[in-house]
Amino acid sequence: MHCAIIGAGFSGLATAWYLLNQGIQVTLFEQTGLGSGASGHSAGLLHPFVGFQARLNPFGREGMEETKKLLHIANLHTDEEVFSSSGILRIPCNPKQAKHFKECAEIYEDVHYCNEEKIQEIAPGLQAREGVLIQSGIAVNPNAYLKGLFQASLERGLLYKKKKIESFADLEEFDGKVFCAGSGTKTIHGLEEQPIYINKGQIIELVKPEVFTPPSVPVIGSGYLCSQGKRLMLGSTYERNYSCKEANIEEAEKLLRPKAEQFYRKLGSAELRSVFAGLRASTGDQRLPIAEEIKKNTYLLSGFGSKGLLWHAVFAKNLSIKISQNDH
Numbered sequence: 014m015h016c017a018i019i020g021a022g023f024s025g026l027a028t029a030w031y032l033l034n035q036g037i038q039v040t041l042f043e044q045t046g047l048g049s050g051a052s053g054h055s056a057g058l059l060h061p062f063v064g065f066q067a068r069l070n071p072f073g074r075e076g077m078e079e080t081k082k083l084l085h086i087a088n089l090h091t092d093e094e095v096f097s098s099s100g101i102l103r104i105p106c107n108p109k110q111a112k113h114f115k116e117c118a119e120i121y122e123d124v125h126y127c128n129e130e131k132i133q134e135i136a137p138g139l140q141a142r143e144g145v146l147i148q149s150g151i152a153v154n155p156n157a158y159l160k161g162l163f164q165a166s167l168e169r170g171l172l173y174k175k176k177k178i179e180s181f182a183d184l185e186e187f188d189g190k191v192f193c194a195g196s197g198t199k200t201i202h203g204l205e206e207q208p209i210y211i212n213k214g215q216i217i218e219l220v221k222p223e224v225f226t227p228p229s230v231p232v233i234g235s236g237y238l239c240s241q242g243k244r245l246m247l248g249s250t251y252e253r254n255y256s257c258k259e260a261n262i263e264e265a266e267k268l269l270r271p272k273a274e275q276f277y278r279k280l281g282s283a284e285l286r287s288v289f290a291g292l293r294a295s296t297g298d299q300r301l302p303i304a305e306e307i308k309k310n311t312y313l314l315s316g317f318g319s320k321g322l323l324w325h326a327v328f329a330k331n332l333s334i335k336i337s338q339n340d341h
Contacts, residue, residue, distance in 0.1 A: 014340045016189040017042060019178045019201070022052030023155075023325035024314045025193035026162045027083060031333035032191075033169040037340070040187070041166075044177040048159040050195045052321060054216060054291035056248055057153035058231050058239065059322050060101050062124065065110060067103060067117040067145065070320065071301065072327055077149065079326035084153065087161025090168070095157045101150030102127070104141040104234045114145045123149040136228030138277055152231050152239060153322060181311065189336055191312045193329075196292035198315045207307075209316050210297045213255040213290060215265040216248035219273070220284035236272035238280075245283070247273050251293075260290040293318055304328045312336060 014037050018025050021043035029039045047053065059080060061073025070076070088095040105111035118126040127135070129142045167173070180202035184190045192198060198209045221227065221243070231239035239246050250268045255261075265288045274281035295318035296303060302316040302324060314332055317324055 014038065014188045015040070015186075016191060016336065017184045017187040018191045018193060019043075020050070020193035020195060020197070021047045021159070021163070022050050022193065022195055023159070023321050024195075024317065024329050025191075026159060026166060027326050027329035028191055028193060028314060028333055029166050029171055030083065030086070030162060030169070031330050032336065033166060033171060035333065035337045037337065038170065038172075039166075040172040040174060042174050042176050042178050044175070044197075046175065047163055048156055050197070051214065051291040051293045052159065052195070053156055054214065054289045055155050055322060056216070056237055056239070056246075057155045057322065058101055058150065058233065058237060059096075059153050060147045060150035061323060062103070062117060062121075062147055063320055063323065066113040067124075068113075069121065070323065072324060076320075076323040076327045079330055080322060081151070083162060083326050084151070084158060086165050087158045089161070090164040091157055091161035093154060093157035093160070095154055095161055097152045099152060100230045101147045101152070102132070102135055102144055102228065102230050102232045103147060104132070104139070104144035104232060106235050111143055114143075118145050123147065135230060136232055137226045139228060139232065140276060140278070141234070146230070150231070154241070155322075189310045189312070189340070191314060191332070191336070193314045195294045195315060198294060198313070204313070207303065207313060207315070208296055209294050209303075212293050212295070213250065213252040213258065214248065214293055215250040215252070215260060215269070216246055216289045217265050217269050217285060218287040218289070219245045219247060219280060220286050221245050222279050222283055225277070225279060232276060234272070234275060236269060236275075238273070238276050245280075247280070258290065258292055260288040262288050265290075302328055304332045306335070306339070310339065
């Protein structure tokens with residue numbers, strides 16, 4: 014069997030890896046390069062308690078375990094640091110959310126309630142009186158992860174073509190087709206009616222102030238703040254109505270500067286270094302992504318929203334098993 018995979022983001026590369034390990038030949042198509050979509054511009058914050066109430070997400074534990082396996086594989090195939098298992102700090106935006114966080118800490122062993130004193134140990138100067146430390150949280154370098162997993166897949170026999178796929182007809186020579194095109198899904202003829210919704214996410218990179226101690230772990234509040242070496246990354250926007258898919262400095266600053274000040278007042282005036290943008294694909298109110306056969310030997314894996322890092326591996330693995338079974 015020879016499968017075509019369209020899209021070289023998290024889900025596309027994960028699907029390629031699993032199919033290759035089942036002895037299936039794979040050709041990966043990507044129009045603009047590895048991680049050119051939302052995957053390459055994601056926060057890279059991996060934990061299973063996403064959402065206002067910090068409840069354990071569906072497939073949360075399974076997603077964590079499967080993604081961690083791929084992170085370790087990628088780490089063996091690149092010189093860059095792929096991930097750091099230092100934990101993630103979540104701080105509440107209001108008393109109602111603080112109550113949910115406390116309940117989460119009471120239920121799950123890897124979630125610990127932090128009072129103001131503990132928070133200052135973790136993130137000196139952070140404007141927060143309480144929060145929860147998700148000890149199982151992992152900070153991922155998305156681009157290093159993609160590069161490492163891509164290299165591992167090449168060594169397993171992956172074929173790669175930098176080419177735009179416009180319709181099913183472009184792939185007639187293949188026995189199976191898996192569309193992992195994210196926000197580009199509905200631009201492909203034959204997928205226009207799929208229930209995929211798009212929103213734009215922007216991240217800004219700030220210059221660290223001279224007198225500033227960055228938090229020792231990533232912090233998630235109304236936005237998120239993480240220190241990556243000399244980089245200080247702040248995100249993210251969720252823009253449903255946007256004029257262009259490219260980074261918009263004015264709009265990003267307007268939406269994200271207030272979040273910076275909520276974390277540390279001095280970051281409100283920190284120098285801007287860069288702005289990054291990507292388009293997320295979600296399934297709207299359906300919550301879970303689409304991972305199914307949409308016609309004979311044609312599969313769709315898309316609509317992860319902001320949970321792509323958490324879910325991509327487990328859904329890709331399950332879909333790859335289904336593809337392999339259909340081949341037999």
